[in-house]
Amino acid sequence: MEKFDVYPLYDIHPVKGLGAKLWDDEGQEYLDLYGGHAVISIGHSHPHFIKQLKNQLDDLAFYSNSVQNRKQEELAHLLGHVSQAEDYRMFMCSTGAEAIENALKVASFQTGRNKIVAMERAFHGRTSGAVAITDNPKIMSPFNAGHEVVFVPLNDHEALTEAVDDQTAAVIIEGLQGVAGIYEPSSEFLLHAQSCCKASRALLILDEVQSGVGRTGNFFAFQKTQVQPDIITLAKGIGNGFPVAMVLVAPHIQAWHGMLGTTFGGNHLACVAAMSVLEIIEKEQLMKNAQEMGQFLKEALQQLTEVEEVRGTGLMLGVQMAFPVADLRKRMLMDHHVFLGSSAEPHTFRLLPPLNITREDLDYFLLQLKLSLEKS
Numbered sequence: 001m002e003k004f005d006v007y008p009l010y011d012i013h014p015v016k017g018l019g020a021k022l023w024d025d026e027g028q029e030y031l032d033l034y035g036g037h038a039v040i041s042i043g044h045s046h047p048h049f050i051k052q053l054k055n056q057l058d059d060l061a062f063y064s065n066s067v068q069n070r071k072q073e074e075l076a077h078l079l080g081h082v083s084q085a086e087d088y089r090m091f092m093c094s095t096g097a098e099a100i101e102n103a104l105k106v107a108s109f110q111t112g113r114n115k116i117v118a119m120e121r122a123f124h125g126r127t128s129g130a131v132a133i134t135d136n137p138k139i140m141s142p143f144n145a146g147h148e149v150v151f152v153p154l155n156d157h158e159a160l161t162e163a164v165d166d167q168t169a170a171v172i173i174e175g176l177q178g179v180a181g182i183y184e185p186s187s188e189f190l191l192h193a194q195s196c197c198k199a200s201r202a203l204l205i206l207d208e209v210q211s212g213v214g215r216t217g218n219f220f221a222f223q224k225t226q227v228q229p230d231i232i233t234l235a236k237g238i239g240n241g242f243p244v245a246m247v248l249v250a251p252h253i254q255a256w257h258g259m260l261g262t263t264f265g266g267n268h269l270a271c272v273a274a275m276s277v278l279e280i281i282e283k284e285q286l287m288k289n290a291q292e293m294g295q296f297l298k299e300a301l302q303q304l305t306e307v308e309e310v311r312g313t314g315l316m317l318g319v320q321m322a323f324p325v326a327d328l329r330k331r332m333l334m335d336h337h338v339f340l341g342s343s344a345e346p347h348t349f350r351l352l353p354p355l356n357i358t359r360e361d362l363d364y365f366l367l368q369l370k371l372s373l374e375k376s
């Protein structure tokens with residue numbers, strides 16, 4: 001059998017990781033400022049993460065959601081504490097798109113409606129509902145196109161007011177638009193979205209799959225404001241590479257048996273992976289580090305003449321250059337051995353390093369970037 005060939009691949013074979021470093025099968029070292037699509041939060045092969053997962057594997061790797069699993073309660077308690085979202089209830093699944101599907105489903109059950117208002121340039125995943133609210137016709141099959149979705153420009157108050165009506169189940173906004181190229185919803189826009197939703201009895205969903213888990217310096221990117229979403233989605237960094245995702249549901253929404261479900265979500269290993277991520281975020285003060293390193297990086301990048309704009313907060317940055325960045329990214333990877341992220345905006349690369357990245361690693365990146373720009 002051969003692989004179904006859907007990914008354009010760099011010819012690199014990583015075999016080992018530690019912190020923000022990767023090594024390939026020939027021993028070449030790489031600096032990872034992308035974390036495999038923003039997944040690596042506490043660094044590759046963090047010793048606490050490894051130890052906890054190994055211990056759990058010795059006891060029990062998996063049982064389904066038909067029996068009690070104390071690990072889920074422990075995790076919910078810890079997550080409430082670290083994220084300061086104690087009032088919410090947690091449903092666990094395994095991928096970001098699955099979290100989005102379930103969030104849409106909860107909103108639709110709760111309101112009895114099916115229209116979703118999403119943002120232009122949004123990315124929410126590739127399953128049926130998630131891709132329907134993703135603003136990219138190229139990845140939407142005819143089967144996915146049957147949902148009722150209205151897109152409005154991010155931060156456009158008037159367009160949002162007009163779009164949200166008594167047919168609307170939910171408004172969904174990324175805490176910080178990632179795949180688009182890092183575009184930030186303003187605090188005013190988030191608060192406006194909340195009041196539009198309240199007025200129309202629709203729900204507000206904050207997609208924190210990429211921007212959550214401390215990446216912006218707050219646990220959730222929306223915590224820069226007083227906004228209180230009805231539903232929050234989480235994935236990527238919460239498992240640091242182990243497939244863990246979550247839907248966090250506000251107290252006014254009732255659960256009922258059979259409303260949602262999954263085979264793998266919330267298994268023992270997944271709970272332990274997420275708990276060890278949260279423990280490290282708290283113990284090593286990684287949100288503070290994300291804030292400080294992000295600020296340093298942003299200011300340093302803004303000094304470069306080739307850089308037009310640096311968008312984002314903390315360690316979720318979009319660097320817009322004066323030229324398309326595909327070649328630069330390739331050179332940085334193949335010649336300078338630094339992983340950078342792409343984005344839908346051709347002039348912008350994304351920086352999504354582990355939250356425990358050091359000043360030394362960032363200095364090395366800045367040096368390599370300058371060398372690469374000099375050569376071009």
Ligand SMILES: Cc1ncc(COP(=O)(O)O)c(C=O)c1O
Pocket residue numbers: 037095096097098100123124125126174178179207208209210211235236
């Ligand atoms: C904001 C956002 N939501 C949802 C998803 C989908 O997550 P997954 O690829 O785990 O299904 C992504 C993935 O990049 C994302 O960035």
